[in-house]
Structure formats: structure tokens, C-alpha cells
Amino acid sequence: MSNALKFYINGAWVDPVTPKTLDVINPATEESFAKISVGSAADVDRAVAAARAAFPKFSQTSKAERLKLLNKILEIYNRRAEDVAKAVSDEMGAPMGWARDAQTWAGRAHMEATIKALEDFEFEHQRGHSKIVKEAIGVCALITPWNWPLNQIVCKVAPAIAAGCTMVLKPSEIAPMSGLVWTEILHEAGVPAGVYNMVNGDGPSVGQVMAGHKDVDMVSFTGSTRAGIIVAKTAADTVKRVAQELGGKSPNIILPDADFETAVTKGVEGCFGNSGQSCDAPTRMLVPLQRHDEALKIAKQAAEAHKVGDPKADGTVLGPVVSDVQFNKIQRLIESGIAEGATLVTGGTGRPEGLNRGYYVRPTVFGNVRPDMTIAREEIFGPVLSIMPYESEEQAIEIANDTVYGLAAYVQSKDIKHARKVARQLRAGQVSINYPDWDTFAPFGGYKQSGNGREYADWGIHDFLEVKGIVGYGEE
Template identity: 75%
Template sequence: MQEHLKFYINGEWVDPVTPKTIDVINPATEETFAKISGGSKADVDKAVAAARAAFPKFSQTSKAERVELLKKILTVYQKRVEDIAQACSSEMGAPIGLARSAQAGAGMGHLAATLKSLEEMEFEQQRGSSRIIREAIGVVGLITPWNWPLNQIAAKVAPAIAAGCTMILKPSEVAPITGVLFAEVMHEAGVPPGVFNLVNGDGPSVGQVLAEHPGVDMMSFTGSTRAGIIVAKAAADTVKRVSQELGGKSPNILLPDADFETAVARGVYACFNNSGQSCNAPTRMLVPADKMEEVLAIAKATAEKHTVGDPTKDATMMGPVVSEVQFKKIQGLIEEGIKEGAKMITGGPGRPEGLDRGYFVRPTIFGNVSNDMIIAREEIFGPVLSILPYDTEEEAIAIANDTVYGLSASVESKDADHALRVGRRIRAGQVRMTATAWDSFAPFGGYKQSGNGREFADWGIHDFLEVKAIVGYEGTANL
């Protein structure tokens, strides 16, 4: 049994003010494998005080100093990649191959992208008789989710460091061990005391307290739209900036000229990646009505190639979903799809054959879905794909936009210019074109109820900066 019962505050591992433990469950075994401490307002107060004390000096460090610090963090992170991957696999069920390449790899990618962006960024410019200065916003509260823990920790911590901010991180209490390991990375890299602080705990006891705290200047939150609304309301009384990356119900439009054999398979894999637990998963596949039967056959064959099981085995493609709560929610929504009359193509309720414990979900595909069905409107956050027909391109675009979300979308076509024209009309923060690789330098964030603000590389750094105008200065100092 692992025990991680201390918080990282002011450069030291410290005991919680009031001891309280939280069990961390391995979703593949349903057994407790670790314990963490749950924080309180008193712990948040200590962390905020440390961050505020560190801010005046750290905010005045030079860009060169922060570049060197990020380089050290990246170097230490690279040494700990296997530890991070193993922890990620245990705490949220990611297959170990995915945990190494994508989960731990995403953190490394964001550190590297932020480092490169910081090296190229200018924080001052002269505009006529005014000096425009971009400077650190202050003390920031960071709340990160369980589904891509290192992706979101690195995508917030790295740009906050680059901007000159000090911070308090609250990882998800469902998958907190990777956050503890990240704190160890920060300590070994020599991050100055108080610049980075970690307080574990649940949303009401730590997250909401951070959002309400008058000593916190900004909140950066990734999670559900429901929780994001709570954070925004809690932050409103102190008029702090709130940056949010929230839910999604992303459309994947296959235009009539797409290569359906490859496009459908690619869409299925993208939807089921990470057991479907990605806010930008393309969970609504929109296909020409006259291609529906062909698409369903390809999708069924692709889904049934997915090996579901023990995440410690290299051959496993899909592990469990993260918790009993998520498992029950997904099962309920699959049942809802059946009741609403969607055509079950493969999968369905219950665990995959041969698995009688663990929060494993059968890779599930529904065909002939209409966009008013619950399975087409709610974020399921599991390996469930809805395939919807359309008759015209205009109808496809209308269906794609008929959602409260606007985080991501995909367009498949052999004609890149055609895909671009369609992509321009989709109300989403990111539109991925045919076979596009992940881009850590592209802005990531949503329209509508998918949030506000943008993350990754220089876009993320700008989120943590304030803009100051010094009017009447016409010199050239430091330019």
C-alpha cells in the first residue's frame, strides 16, 4: 500500500493541518492501492501564503532564468517518465503502452513546447509613445482532472512558470499520484520555495476554497462543465480571471469524398482511445445517409479488434474506465441509447466477456442515431460512439453545431480545401483535418459550454499574463 500523506508547500513536504485520508482505487482491480491526505481551508491558506510570499521575487526573474528553470524541470521529468507511466496506469487504468507514450509523453511534450515558446516570446513592445508590458498575473490556482493527469498538469504549470506566476496545484483526488510525482520533479529541479505548491483533496474542501480565496488572482480549471460552473461562481466574488477547459461532444464529419475504410477506422480508434475518457473525443460520427450501412460494417469490425483487459499487459488496447461512478454512468447511458431506439452495432451493457471485476466497459457503437437522442447530446466519457446520418453538407454542419459544447471537431475529406471550408463553419475551438497529428503548439480550448481561454505553448503563457501600458515613454530600454 502506497501512502502519500504530505502536501508540498513552500519547498517542503508537510503534514496536513487536520489529518484525513482518501483511498485511491485501481480501477482494473477495484482495490485500494494508495492513500493520500485530503486538504482543508487551513492547508490552502498555507499554500496561498507561500505562493504570495514567493511572487514578488519570482515574477521579476528574467526570461533567461525561467528558460533555465524549465530546462531543469524537463530534464528531471524525463528521468521519471517510467515512474509517472506506472502511476498513471495504476490510478486511472491506462494501458501501460498508452501511459508511457501518450499520458507521460504528453507532459513531456507540453514542457518542451512551452520552453520553446518562452525562448521565442517577447514580453515588452513599444507602440508609439507607450511601452506595452506583459507581466505575471499573480498567484494562480490550478485544478486538473483525472483523465489526462500529466497532460493537464504540465499544460498549466509550465506556462505559469514561463509567465512568472506562483501557484497552487490541486490534482484530481481520483488520480492524484501522478501529481505527487510531478511535485517531486519540481523539487528536484530546484523550483524556488513557494513558487509551486501541491494540496491534495476533493473539490468542495480544496478546489472551491482555492476559487474563493482572496489571495488567488486567477483560476485555471480543467474538468466537467458542471464543476467548471461551480469554480466560476466561486471565483466571481473576487473578480479573478477564470480560464476553463470543459466538456465536449465532438463531431467527426466524414464528407462524401472521404476514404471511408480508413476514415471510419481512424474515427473509431480516436473515440475509444483512453477508454473514451477524453474531452475532445470524436463521439459523434456524421456520415452520408447512403453510406450508413458501409460505415457501420467498418466500424463494427474495427471496434471488435479492440483488446480490453489488464492495463499492465503490452497487448491491451483499452483498460477500464476510472471509477465505479463513471462505470455506472456509462452503463446507464448505453441503456438509454437502447431505450431511445438507436441501432446497437456492437458492445452494449455490462463488462466484456471474461472480465468479472474492474470497471471495464464494452466498446460500444450505435448506428442511425438522431441528434436529439441523449447519447448524442450528453458527454458520456466512455468508449461509446454514436453514428449519425446526414443528407447534405449543410445538414452535416448544422448537426455538428447543434450542441451546447464547442471544444473540438474533425473533418475527413480527400480535398484539404474542402475540409477547410467546412472547418471554418464549425463552432469549435479546434478542428482536426484528415489524419492530423497532435500539435502541442496549436491553441486548445473551447467555444460555448466547453470553456474559455486557450492552452498549450505560447497560447498558454498568454493566459497567465496581464497587460500593462506605460504611457508617455518613448525610450528603448530592454528592447
């Protein structure tokens, strides 16, 4: 890719101030397939200065102008969808079907949702003799993760543009290639110079510099809770807004009246999707004690149906996890589950049979998992499911809420009224009943250590706005 060693600042592809490169590894082969430049504070300064200079004019553009721009971006995105999918497959090891139908689709779906939300969005209203105005917050630092690159880039860039903000994006240095394609799309769409800027790099050298920069008004961060704490502390010195979507350890309560074959099978699929690398994955399956063994049997069959292998091969369901760091972490956590006495139903440590290269993980299911076990408390971020028995509905809810996280939760029941009652008792930012379709208009974000703020559609636009009251404005 011709722009891989450049950054995008003030409407142009530019060289880094200080040359420094990083290999991008294909996790399916463990080999470098590209190089990117790694930025520094000097590059951040240039990008923030460009965004600051562009803000006064862009923040005053009309809703119609911003809608026209977003629609143009979407048009080009759709035309380049295969380029996006190939980049995601190479950088993440995602099977091409998943790269097209989940990863690339997510970017398109969030663009469409943001456009629809902006069409209906009211930026001001009258209240008595005061005018209440919602206006762009300013220059935004956008820091995105590697696991759903287009999902998170679009969930930040699109609402920031919709709100009239200017921005600097730092994609993950682990999966940066899709971010480069995205940036080419925005350039072709004619985003005004300085409105959108992109600097590649790692967290300490670029991300933290952005978070602490005096001329940045807001930080929107998606990633681990550990990194989110660092971002929040860094941003605190300049008292800027920080919106965060962090880790999760999501419970999936299967109530006694659920269709167990369907509920357990879909629960396994939900946990293992994206090779288990989703912050809202239903990784803790809670089942009635008397049906625990039945659940293990169904889960074993469902897990073993997941073919792991070459992302480019037909029939592959799961590719590798993203890096050696992730692979080693997952192996350590599987070992801890065995050592702490959980029942290994299927899977385990090491690579699947016949795969000697690549960061491939065996689809793994544990049963008889207790709430105090490491695998019940730590975010694994791999295809590893913990099945936990409960004796009563009250205990199930207690176990579900017994976590520092609160991003997502799931409830399965044939009785929708009963499921709704349980859903209201779960401390999570999004609760899904009976495996519904992805709703890009529902708010997404977390309670507790899963973060703050909300993304998707109009919820995302709100995060990029300040509220101004003009008192004495007079009646209209």
C-alpha cells in the same frame, strides 16, 4: 510512496493541518493501492500564503532564469518517465504502452513546447511613446482532472512558471499519484520555495476554497462543465480571471469523398483512445445517409479489434474506465441509447466477456443516432460511438454545431480545400482535418460551454499574463 500523505508547501513536504485520508482505487482491480491526505481550507491558506510571499521575487526573474528552471524540470521528468507512467497506469488503469506513449509523452511534449514558446516570447514592446508590458498575473490556483493528468498539470504549471507566476496545484483526488511524482520532480529541480505548491483534496474542500480565495489572482480549471460553472461562480465574488477547459461532444464529419475504410476506422480509434475518456474525443460520427450501413460495418470491425483487459497484459488496447461512478454513468447512457431506438451495432451494457472485476466497458457503437437522443447530446466519457446519418453537407454542419459544447471537431475528405471550407463553419476551438498528428503549438480550448481561454505553448503563457501600458514611457 513516502510523500503520499503529505502536501508540498513553501518548498517542503508537510503534514495536513487536520489529518484525513482517502483511498486511491486501481480501477482494474477495484481495490485500494494507496492513500492520500485530503486537505482543508487551512491547508489552502498555508499554500496560498506561501505563493503570495514568493510572488514579488519570482515575478521579477528573467526569462533566461525561468528557461533554465523549465529545462531542469524537463531533464528530471525524462529521467523519471517510467515512474510517471507506472503511477498513471495504477491510478487510471491505463495499459502501460498508453501510459508511456500517450500520457507520459504528453507531459514531455508540453514541457518542450512551453520551453520553445518562452524562448521566442516577447514580454514587452514599444508603441509610440508607450511601453506595452506583459507581466505575471499573480498567484494562480490550478485545478486539474484525472483523465489526462500529466497533460493538464504540465499545461498549467509550465506556462505559469514561464510567465513568472506562483501557484497552488490541486490534482484530481481520483488520480493523484502522478501529481505526487510530478511534485517530487519540481522539488528536485530546485523550484524556489513558494513558487509551486500542491494540496490534494476534493472539489468542495480544496478546489472551491482555492477558487474563492481572496489572495488568488487567477483560476485555471479543467474538468466537467458542471464543476466549471461552480468554479466560475465561486471565483466571481473576488473578480479574478478564470480560464477553463470543460466538456465536449465533438463531431466528426466524414464527407462523401473520404476514404471510408480509413476515415471510419480512425474515427473509432479516436473515440475509444484512453478508454473514451478524452474531452475532445470524436464521439459523434456524421456520415452520408447513403453510406450509413457501410460505415456501421467498418465501425463494428474496428471496435471489435479493441482488446479490453488487464492493463499489465500484453496486447491490451483498452483498460477500464476510472471509477465506479464513471462505469455506472456509461452503463446508464448505453441503456438510454437502446431505449431511445438507436441501432446497437456492437458492445452494449455490462463488462466484456471474461472480465468480472474492474470497471471495464464493452467497446460500443450505435448507428441511426438522431440529434435528439441522449447519447448524441450528453458527454459519455467512455468507449461509446454514435454514428449519425446526414442528407446534405449543410445538414451535417447544422448537426455538428447543434450542441452546447464547442471544444473540438473533425473533418475527413480527400479534397483539402473542401475540408478547409467545412472546418471554417464549425463552432469549435480546434478543428482537425484528416487525423493530423497532435500539435502542441496549436491553441486548445473551447467555444460555448466548453470553456474559455486557450492552452498549449505561447497560447498558454498568454493566459497567465496581465497587460500593462506605460504611457509617456518615451522613445527608446
